[in-house]
Amino acid sequence: MPDVRLVNVTKTYGKIVAVDNVSIHVHDKEYFALLGPSGCGKTTLLRLIAGLIKPDKGEIYIGNRLVNDVPPEDRDVGFVFQTFALFPHMDVWDNVIYGPRVKGFDMKKAKRIGHEVLEMVRLHERLDAFPNELSGGMMQRIAVARALAAGAKLLLLDEPLGQLDAKVRNELRYEIRKMTKDLGLTAIHVTHDQAEAMAISDRIAVMKKGKILQVGTPEELYMNPKSIFVAHFIGESNFLEGYVAEINDKTITVELRNGIKVETINKTTEELKKGERVVIALRPETLKVQREIRKGKNAVLGVIERMTFEGTNVRYEIRLENEDLVILTRPSLTGKWYKIGEKVTVSFPSEKAHIFTYPKVGLREELAVE
Ligand SMILES: Nc1ncnc2c1ncn2[C@@H]1O[C@H](COP(=O)(O)OP(=O)(O)OP(=O)(O)O)[C@@H](O)[C@H]1O
Numbered sequence: 036m037p038d039v040r041l042v043n044v045t046k047t048y049g050k051i052v053a054v055d056n057v058s059i060h061v062h063d064k065e066y067f068a069l070l071g072p073s074g075c076g077k078t079t080l081l082r083l084i085a086g087l088i089k090p091d092k093g094e095i096y097i098g099n100r101l102v103n104d105v106p107p108e109d110r111d112v113g114f115v116f117q118t119f120a121l122f123p124h125m126d127v128w129d130n131v132i133y134g135p136r137v138k139g140f141d142m143k144k145a146k147r148i149g150h151e152v153l154e155m156v157r158l159h160e161r162l163d164a165f166p167n168e169l170s171g172g173m174m175q176r177i178a179v180a181r182a183l184a185a186g187a188k189l190l191l192l193d194e195p196l197g198q199l200d201a202k203v204r205n206e207l208r209y210e211i212r213k214m215t216k217d218l219g220l221t222a223i224h225v226t227h228d229q230a231e232a233m234a235i236s237d238r239i240a241v242m243k244k245g246k247i248l249q250v251g252t253p254e255e256l257y258m259n260p261k262s263i264f265v266a267h268f269i270g271e272s273n274f275l276e277g278y279v280a281e282i283n284d285k286t287i288t289v290e291l292r293n294g295i296k297v298e299t300i301n302k303t304t305e306e307l308k309k310g311e312r313v314v315i316a317l318r319p320e321t322l323k324v325q326r327e328i329r330k331g332k333n334a335v336l337g338v339i340e341r342m343t344f345e346g347t348n349v350r351y352e353i354r355l356e357n358e359d360l361v362i363l364t365r366p367s368l369t370g371k372w373y374k375i376g377e378k379v380t381v382s383f384p385s386e387k388a389h390i391f392t393y394p395k396v397g398l399r400e401e402l403a404v405e
């Protein structure tokens with residue numbers, strides 16, 4: 036049950052750098068997600084690990100073996116694609132024991148493996164079904180079973196739940212995770228759905244434009260995003276634009292538009308200077324809203340611009356006096372909802388604010404996922 040290590044791996048297609056100098060270490064038995072917007076290089080990275088394509092630069096290790104020149108069939112890797120890649124003219128049983136057969140196992144061994152993996156994915160009673168007679172969720176379970184039967188120690192899953200409806204998706208994602216954990220497999224799961232990545236992964240690598248921005252547990256990425264993009268892509272963030280007014284070892288004071296000043300704790304690893312343009316990221320749940328109009332530390336006045344009843348929560352969009360818009364939800368149970376046009380005070384604790392250099396390409400462009 037191998038670990039996977041990529042060292043400075045690059046793959047280009049003409050002028051497109053699909054994977055840009057990526058180094059990651061996926062641990063043995065880990066459920067690891069590659070998360071990022073469309074076109075960021077997730078599938079390319081997976082195909083490199085599977086051996087379906089070769090890197091231009093860098094090394095790929097599976098276990099302790101350098102596999103750059105090892106063909107896909109000798110890597111003990113199972114690939115599960117977004118589009119169901121079962122053989123349509125074969126029934127479930129033949130699909131599943133295809134791997135053991137082409138590996139030249141004797142029939143007895145191939146059958147034993149086939150029964151084992153079908154028990155595992157609980158589709159034993161559907162041996163005779165053809166792929167077009169199965170639901171999407173079942174087909175994906177067969178695809179996993181087929182990979183396991185072929186001897187995969189490492190499962191590579193490329194948006195395996197992408198084609199399924201929301202309910203099946205939610206169930207199947209836990210099932211796939213549980214199956215790999217029970218079998219002690221290592222899994223690398225590609226998705227562009229942050230909720231899915233958060234729900235199933237031990238660790239997540241956030242990718243953008245071929246690069247890995249940050250690797251961490253869901254909690255680490257949420258609590259301590261190291262870039263504006265990660266703060267935006269994992270969970271939700273509100274952004275306030277401003278300039279560094281004062282900076283010392285402990286705190287950074289930021290002047291927002293219209294002369295509003297707020298303070299953050301200085302825990303940034305970026306080298307910020309006085310006068311530098313910055314962005315403050317705030318998780319919606321760290322913002323406090325009050326009817327009472329008050330001035331004070333990190334208290335900014337605002338007006339409720341939009342209110343949406345979402346069932347469990349009420350969602351507010353609040354235009355602050357510095358002109359930035361913040362979004363937050365509150366439980367709808369309280370019944371004490373704010374109304375459109377109502378004046379409020381929004382405040383936040385200094386330690387909850389993350390501060391970043393203003394992106395060179397502009398904030399909107401930096402956060403764009405296309
Ligand atoms: N065979 C190829 N030839 C040319 N360009 C390619 C090829 N495969 C991928 N690319 C380009 O490499 C970049 C990364 O593509 P990739 O398929 O890895 O992205 P992705 O993150 O999997 O996206 P999605 O979420 O849409 O599946 C894209 O710009 C894509 O157009």
Ligand SMILES: [Mg+2]
Pocket residue numbers: 077078079193
């Ligand atoms: Mg893809």
